Amino acid sequence: MRKQLLTLLAAVALTATAVPASAASARSAVNWGTCPADVTAPLLQCTSIEVPLDYRNPDGKKISVEISRLPSGSPAKRRGVLLFNPGGPGGTGLTLPLEIAQAGLPTNLLAEYDLIGFDPRGVGHSSPVNCGLTPEQLVLDPKYAHNDSEVVAASAFAKGIAQRCAASDSAPVLPFLTTANTARDMDRIRAALGEAKISYLGYSYGTYLGGAYATLFPDRTDRMVLDSVLGPGGYDITEARRSAEGMQDRFPDFAKWAAARDASYGLGTTPAAVTANFGKLADKLDETPVAGIDGSYFRLAVYGLTYQTRSFPRLAQAWQTLLANQAPPGVALPAPTPAKQSQIGTMISVLCGDNAWPRTISTYQDNVARDRAAYPLIGGSTANVLPCAHWPNQPIEAPVRLSDQGPSNLLLVQNTRDPATPLSGALETRARFGDRARMVTVDQGGHGAGLPFLNSCGFNAVTDFLVNGTRPDTDKFCRAEANARELSQQQQQAADKLTDQLRQY
Template sequence: MRKTMSLAAVVTAAAALVVAPGVSSAAPVNEVKWVACPSDVAVPGVECGTLKVPLDYTRPQGRQTEVMISRLASKNPEKRKGILLTNPGGPSEGLTFPALLKLVGMPQDVLDRYDVIGMDPRGLGYSSPSTCDMTEEQMAAGSVPPYAVTPADVRKHADLTKKIAEQCLRSASAEALPYNTTRNIAHDLDRVRAALGEKKASFLGYSYGTYLGSVYATLHPRTTDRVVIDSNLPASGWDVEGGRLMARGVEDTFPDFAKWAAAHPEYGLGTTPQQVRAKYFDLAGRLDAKPSVEGINGQMFRMGTFAGLYGTGDAAFSKLAASWKAFDLGQPQPPQEYPEVPRVQALLAGRLNVICGDSQWPANVRAYERNVAVDRVRYPMFGAAAANIQPCAFFPKPVEKQVRLSDRGPRNILMVQNERDPATPLAGARSTRGAFGDRAAMITIDQGGHGAYLLGKNKCANDKVSAYLLGGDRPKDTKCAAENN
C-alpha cells in the first residue's frame, strides 16, 4: 500500500479561500486510468481505476492528488440507468464495497440498473493514504476514546492524543492533511461522475457515508440523482457532539441485548434485563481492577460491548454473550480475528484527517472534563468514553468552513434509520432530516443494530429502498415494523 506538513505549514494553509458549491467543475476533468486492482482488493467482476483530482478545490489548476475507484459494472445494457456511487462509512476504504453489497444480497435488478462504484476516499487506502506514525499504544485508543473514570483520566488521555496530533502534523502526508475533508471528498465524487461520462449519479452511503452523501447532495444538487443514506450522523457530521451521541446510542440499543441475554440463561448473565445491565457494570468494574487473562481491561470491555451492539439477533448476541461469560468466569476469550497493524494505522490516520478537518473541536481540556462528568451520569454505560478527548482538540483550525446541509434542491434524499443504533442513534438522524426539510424522507425501522438496508434483513425497508433505486418513487416518511431475522 502506498504511503503518501509541519505545524506552521498547516496553519499557513488555513488562509486558503473557502470553496463554493460547484467549484469542483471549474477545471477540466481528468480521465479515469483503468489499472489492475490491488491484490488485497481484487474480486472477480470488479475493475479498478485511478483519477487525478485537485488537492485544493479553491485552486483547481494547482497540485493534484489521486483517488482510486472500483466498478462493478452492470451486465444488462438494456436496463442500465447509470452509476451508483457508494461509501461504507468509517471514514474508511471503499474499493471492496460494491462486491460486498452484492455479497449481502443487493437485488439483481439494482445491479442490472447501475454500475456500482466504490472509492477509497482521499487520504485512505489506495487513494494517497495518510500516516500519523502511531505506536500500537496510540492505535489502541482507536476512533472512540477510552472510558474516563476520573478527570485525571481525561488529562492523561489528552497527553496521548496531543502526541498523536503532533505526529499527524509532521508526518510524510501532512501537506495534504488540511484538504482531506468531507467537502473535498464530495467534490471528488462529482469528479468521478464526470470522468465516467455521467450527467448525474445516484449515491448509497452508510454511517459516516451518510454525512458524505448529505454534503454531496448539498454541494452538487444538480448532478445527484437518487440519494440513499443509511444509519445517519447528525447534520453537523462527526464533530464533538456527533461523537458524544454514541453514548445515547448504546443506551438506546443495549436493552435489546439485555432482553435477549435474559432469555438465554445458559450464559449466566442474569434472568432479567435489569440483571444483565447490572452485570455490565459489574464486569467493567472487575476488569478495571484486574484485567482478564489476555490483558483486557474495563475500557476494552466497554468498547467490545459497544462494537457487539452493531449487530442484532441470535448470531450477533450469542457472540457478545459468550464473550461476557468468559470474562465472568475468568476464562480465555473466544477466538477473534483482528486486522493487520499497518491497515489499522492507515485507517486511523485517514479517519482523523477527515473528522478533524471537517469541524473545529474544543481545544480546552477542561471542556472535555465537563462533558465526561455530565455524560457519565446521563449515559453511564458509555458516556465517559464517547465524551472523552480526541486528537482533533489539538489540530489547527480547519481550512474550510463546515458544510451546512441545505433544504434547497431536488426532493431526492431517502434516509433509512434503525430506531436503535449504537453509533448513529435516531436523535442524530432526526437532526439531518430536519436540516433537509422537504428534500428528504425517512424510513425508520423498529430494530437495533448499525446498518439497515440489506444488513438489517427487514423486508419492508429493503423493498422500499430497492424500489426507490429502481424506479425513483421515493416513499413518504414511514415506519417499518420489526421482523424476525
C-alpha cells in the first residue's frame, strides 16, 4: 500500500509540473500555479478566486479565497472533485488534501477525485482578518469559573476581545464571516472548477459547513461525508456547553489508560484515582500556577489532548511534569502572528455571526453553576462567557437550519465518545437530515471517526461511499478495534499533523 501511494503521488507530482496550468482541466475557469511560499506541500497546486464579501450585494466589494488541488492520479478515471474542511471555524485547509492522502487514503480514492483544499474566508491566504488580539486573548477559551464573581471576570475579558475586534481594521469584514457565506464560497469554487456537483469531506465544525452547503445547494451535492458531527445549530451556545459533556464521556478512556501505566506516570492506580487527581491538580494550579499555567489552562489542555488516543503519552508526560512543579514543553501562550490572528478572528466572527448569543451575565452564571455540577471536569469553563455576549453586531441573517429536503447522499460518521462533538449532538443532526443521511457510529473515543489510521470499519465506510457510492441501507454500528493500525513513517508524520490540526480547532 505504501509503495502504491508513493508511486501515485510521484505521478501526481509529474502531472502537476508537466501539464500547463491552462490545460489541466478544459472545463476549469482557474489557472493553477504554485502555492504560497509558506505552504509546505510541493505536490499541491494553488490558485485564488474572487467572491462577494456580502452575497446580498454580489456586485459590491470582493474578497479572495485561496484554493489548492492534488490532481487525480488517474485522470481517465476521475469522477470529480472532493472538497475538504478541517473544522474550526477558522481552520486553514490548503494542505489538508495532501496530509489526508499521505495518512492512508487508498489509491482508488486518489484516482476518483481531484482533492481540493481551501482557506475559508478571513483565514490564512483568503483575505485574512486581524483583530489585533494579545497573546492572552488568542487563547480565547474562558476561565474555569468556580463562582459567580469569576463569571463576571470572564465577561470583562470577553468584552475586551469583542472591543478589540470592533476597533480593528478588519471590523467592516467581520459580520460577513459566516457559515452561510462560506458555503456560498464553496459553490463559487465549484463553479470556477467547472463542476456541476461537488463531493465533500468535512470534520468537526466542517460537518455543519457541509450540512449548510447541502441545505443551500442540495442539487449541487454529490457524495457528502460529515465526520465528527456538530449539533444541528452549528457552533452555538448549546454546542459550546456540550463540550463539557464530551469531556465527561471521553476522560474515562484516558483515566483507564493512565491507571494501567501508574508505574510509569504516577497519576493514579485506578481510573477513579486518576480522575480525582485531575481535580486536585487543577485546584492546586488555580492557587499556585506553574510557569503561568493555572487550573483553567490545565483543564483545557487536558481536554485538547484527549482528542486522539495517540496523544495520551504526551498528556501523561505533561501532567507528570506539572506534578514536579515544572512547565511542560510547548505550553507557551500563542504568538500573535498574522496566521493565528486570522484563525481566531475568524473563529469568533463565525460563532457570533451565525447565532445570537445571550447578553446577560446572569444567564452565564446559571449555566456555569449547572454545568459545573453536571460536568465537573470542564463545565465551569465551557459554559462561561465568550465574546459573542458583547459582540457589536447582530447576525446579518438567520442561521442555516439543516434540512431533510434533498438527495439522499449524506454519510455521517461519529465516535461514541468524542470530546469535541459528542454523540448526543450528532444524533440530533442525524434526525434533522432524515432520510437524506445514514450514520455510522464507531465504538471508540476521540475526535475523528473515519480517519485513515483509526477504526477500519469506520474508514472503510467512508472510502466505500466516496469511491463506489455505497452507503449502509440503515444506520450502522462499528465495534471497537483493540489494536491501532500499523503505519509507515510517512503515515505517522501525516497522522500527527492531522491530529494536531483537529485538536487546534
